[in-house]
Amino acid sequence: xxxxxxxxxxxxxxxxxxxxxxxxxxxxxxxxxxxxxxxxxxxxxxxxxxxxxxxxxxxxxxxxxxxxxxxxxxxxxxxxxxxxxxxxxxxxxxxxxxxxxxxxxxxxxxx
Amino acid sequence: xxxxxxxxxxxxxxxxxxxxxxxxxxxxxxxxxxxxxxxxxxxxxxxxxxxxxxxxxxxxxxxxxxxxxxxxxxxxxxxxxxxxxxxxxxxxxxxxxxxxxxxxxxxxxxxx
Numbered sequence: 150x151x152x153x154x155x156x157x158x159x160x161x162x163x164x165x166x167x168x169x170x171x172x173x174x175x176x177x178x179x180x181x182x183x184x185x186x187x188x189x190x191x192x193x194x195x196x197x198x199x200x201x202x203x204x205x206x207x208x209x210x211x212x213x214x215x216x217x218x219x220x221x222x223x224x225x226x227x228x229x230x231x232x233x234x235x236x237x238x239x240x241x242x243x244x245x246x247x248x249x250x251x252x253x254x255x256x257x258x259x260x
Numbered sequence: 261x262x263x264x265x266x267x268x269x270x271x272x273x274x275x276x277x278x279x280x281x282x283x284x285x286x287x288x289x290x291x292x293x294x295x296x297x298x299x300x301x302x303x304x305x306x307x308x309x310x311x312x313x314x315x316x317x318x319x320x321x322x323x324x325x326x327x328x329x330x331x332x333x334x335x336x337x338x339x340x341x342x343x344x345x346x347x348x349x350x351x352x353x354x355x356x357x358x359x360x361x362x363x364x365x366x367x368x369x370x371x372x
Binding site for chain 1 (some may be wrong): 261294302303304305309360362363365
């Protein structure tokens with residue numbers, strides 16, 4: 150298996166634009182997590198899914214953020230409209246109940 | 261929710277010395293405690309984990325200890341090498357596979 154795959158690896162966008170981050174979890178994993186990493190706040194859990202159903206989205210910073218998991222092999226995190234303070238590395242991770250495997254992350258820069 | 265505190269935030273040791281990183285957690289229901297290593301520009305990767313029915317676990321040069329009564333756990337790296345230089349994160353959750361709550365990380369530098 151290729152592991153958790155995220156795209157794009159890097160994204161630079163202007164303030165106010167919509168940004169969509171994508172994640173393909175490891176096949177057979179039934180948990181999917183979205184984390185945001187910044188120097189100030191470390192690794193923050195934004196939302197996680199179990200069997201494609203959102204379980205806890207209390208970490209989503211505000212209504213500008215939304216996440217979906219239409220099927221077991223794909224998830225998106227959308228920011229609309231984006232703001233400079235959203236600049237961070239966004240990680241997707243998946244698990245089937247033991248170890249959580251992280252993707253390579255998407256480095257988002259909002260200018 | 262779970263709150264994980266991690267200390268120190270930075271740690272510098274000489275090659276061959278030991279390094280210890282400590283974490284505390286708040287949720288007494290937490291029973292799964294993994295440690296992740298993140299090299300510069302890379303993804304976090306699991307290096308060792310411990311469950312609440314075990315007090316200590318070792319894997320070659322790394323070991324983790326858990327004190328459930330005090331709600332703290334520690335990572336010990338012996339005979340450190342320059343390639344151990346990275347950011348280390350502790351985490352806690354109610355069970356393996358559940359959402360992980362991470363500490364802020366410890367930046368470890370091992371100097372030759």
